Amino acid sequence: MPQYPQYQLKAYRPRMSAYWYLDQWHYLRYALRESSSFFVAWFCVVTLVQIAALSAGPTHYAHFQALMKYPAMIVINVVALGFFLLHAFTWFNLVPRVVVRQVLGKPTPNILSSAPNFMVWFGASVIVALFILGVF
Amino acid sequence: MSSAKRSNEPIVWFLFGTGGFFAAYFLPIHVLLYGIAFPLGLLHDPGYATTLALLEHPLVRLYLFALLTFCFFHAAHRMRLTLSDVLNMRHLNTILAFLCYGGAIAGTICAIWLLAVVP
Amino acid sequence: MPETIILEVERFHPERDTEPSYQSFEVPLRADWMVLDALNHIKDQLDGTLAFRWSCRMGICGSCGMTVNGVPKLTCETMLMDYAPGPVRVGPLAHFPVIKDLVVELDDFLAKLQKVRPWIVRKDDYQPKREFIQSPAQLEAFHQFSLCINCTLCYAACPVSGLDANFLGPAAIALAHRYNLDSRDQASDDRLDIVSQHEGIWDCTVVGECTTVCPKGVDPSLAIQQFKLTATQEWFKSFLMPRGKN
Ligand code: SF4
Numbered sequence: 001m002p003q004y005p006q007y008q009l010k011a012y013r014p015r016m017s018a019y020w021y022l023d024q025w026h027y028l029r030y031a032l033r034e035s036s037s038f039f040v041a042w043f044c045v046v047t048l049v050q051i052a053a054l055s056a057g058p059t060h061y062a063h064f065q066a067l068m069k070y071p072a073m074i075v076i077n078v079v080a081l082g083f084f085l086l087h088a089f090t091w092f093n094l095v096p097r098v099v100v101r102q103v104l105g106k107p108t109p110n111i112l113s114s115a116p117n118f119m120v121w122f123g124a125s126v127i128v129a130l131f132i133l134g135v136f
Numbered sequence: 137m138s139s140a141k142r143s144n145e146p147i148v149w150f151l152f153g154t155g156g157f158f159a160a161y162f163l164p165i166h167v168l169l170y171g172i173a174f175p176l177g178l179l180h181d182p183g184y185a186t187t188l189a190l191l192e193h194p195l196v197r198l199y200l201f202a203l204l205t206f207c208f209f210h211a212a213h214r215m216r217l218t219l220s221d222v223l224n225m226r227h228l229n230t231i232l233a234f235l236c237y238g239g240a241i242a243g244t245i246c247a248i249w250l251l252a253v254v255p
Numbered sequence: 256m257p258e259t260i261i262l263e264v265e266r267f268h269p270e271r272d273t274e275p276s277y278q279s280f281e282v283p284l285r286a287d288w289m290v291l292d293a294l295n296h297i298k299d300q301l302d303g304t305l306a307f308r309w310s311c312r313m314g315i316c317g318s319c320g321m322t323v324n325g326v327p328k329l330t331c332e333t334m335l336m337d338y339a340p341g342p343v344r345v346g347p348l349a350h351f352p353v354i355k356d357l358v359v360e361l362d363d364f365l366a367k368l369q370k371v372r373p374w375i376v377r378k379d380d381y382q383p384k385r386e387f388i389q390s391p392a393q394l395e396a397f398h399q400f401s402l403c404i405n406c407t408l409c410y411a412a413c414p415v416s417g418l419d420a421n422f423l424g425p426a427a428i429a430l431a432h433r434y435n436l437d438s439r440d441q442a443s444d445d446r447l448d449i450v451s452q453h454e455g456i457w458d459c460t461v462v463g464e465c466t467t468v469c470p471k472g473v474d475p476s477l478a479i480q481q482f483k484l485t486a487t488q489e490w491f492k493s494f495l496m497p498r499g500k501n
């Protein structure tokens with residue numbers, strides 16, 4: 001092949017910018033959606049600590065409750081809630097579409113597959129809240 | 137036998153997907169109550185005794201175990217991909233995988249220990 | 256209403272340049288012009304050395320894909336007016352090697368496309384004596400995915416294809432899906448094996464831009480996620496019944 005090196009193609013190979021996710025709003029939205037994982041990990045650890053405190057007794061649980069009242073803690077958790085909602089919305093818009101299409105084997109309007117999810121989500125949240133609040 | 141069927145990616149993806157489901161359905165209400173509403177006094181915190189009574193129910197423990205385990209793996213998988221793709225750490229792939237999935241396994245062990253062993 | 260618009264066109268000459276640069280051209284801003292018409296105006300009236308590909312001017316050959324203001328577009332169906340008052344930046348499709356100016360090298364894409372065998376494969380000695388009967392429902396199962404024109408806009412939009420040159424990519428996987436859903440085809444197991452390697456479906460992190468930019472309404476992102484679901488189902492099946500199913 002390299003008999004005529006002067007005729008070899010010298011293509012320019014572009015490299016991706018290290019900050020590619022800032023190039024477009026859609027990319028940034030993707031990067032934010034993926035970042036929700038850090039908060040998922042964070043709140044799982046918080047929940048582990050809570051369970052540990054509960055099992056350790058009332059004074060430990062009071063410590064945990066006091067810890068959750070730190071302003072920094074509340075700020076982190078508000079941000080976490082924002083990320084969880086972003087995750088939930090993107091998830092409910094994507095996953096039912098894939099599963100419903102897989103099961104039915106034909107295109108379905110997105111709204112038909114996502115809407116029931118949002119309703120079930122709301123119902124499940126209310127039930128969990130009632131349990132946590134001690135209503136049941 | 138095909139490489140596809142031997143690869144471990146489907147199981148990782150299954151854990152990731154199930155965790156995504158749990159995170160989407162249940163984490164918002166958890167953080168809303170325990171992380172925001174109770175500390176700010178927006179809602180009355182049911183307190184130690186009620187919460188402990190809740191935790192003593194085996195089904196609640198099962199729920200918490202599933203929630204924590206799947207969410208840990210969901211987070212681990214996504215954190216690995218975020219670090220490697222968004223923050224350009226593809227060359228550290230092995231280390232990232234070790235840290236992320238290792239972290240998820242550690243979290244799972246903690247959850248089992250707290251929910252099954254500790255009374 | 257201004258009568259002209261500035262087009263900033265990316266130029267790269269393989270024998271002179273080491274890096275592309277932008278060159279500005281002032282072209283008439285006409286209500287009925289597409290970006291491709293402006294490029295043709297440049298080539299005909301201002302600078303005949305500008306290189307770009309096009310053929311059908313009606314969004315069907317898939318050769319006029321370029322990056323317009325950062326977004327992959329078929330320039331023959333992208334209104335110039337939409338970018339008024341400008342300037343408009345026109346560059347080659349992202350992530351592909353640039354041969355000259357706006358022309359990219361597609362060899363790699365074509366090789367990936369061939370890997371998934373995007374044609375009907377029969378494993379029996381089926382000699383059709385008449386047309387193969389396919390019901391409207393069987394057609395609907397894959398029809399959407401059959402509309403791909405191989406314009407590679409989805410590759411340019413996909414960050415993963417930029418990060419990992421080996422990624423099989425949206426269109427190839429969407430076409431694999433298209434043939435796997437076709438009732439006449441018999442190679443779905445083979446294609447599943449090909450796409451379920453790491454460089455296939457598992458490289459995808461669901462950015463979803465392939466689906467957003469596709470000019471033909473193909474949904475490669477959906478195809479990839481469905482493949483992941485199928486591959487996972489197969490994995491569990493082979494796990495539960497190690498020797499079942501071939
Ligand atoms: S899937 Fe759409 S964007 Fe991708 S090559 Fe085919 S027609 Fe173009």
Ligand code: FES
Nearest residue numbers: 311312317319331
């Ligand atoms: S020129 Fe054929 S698709 Fe644009």
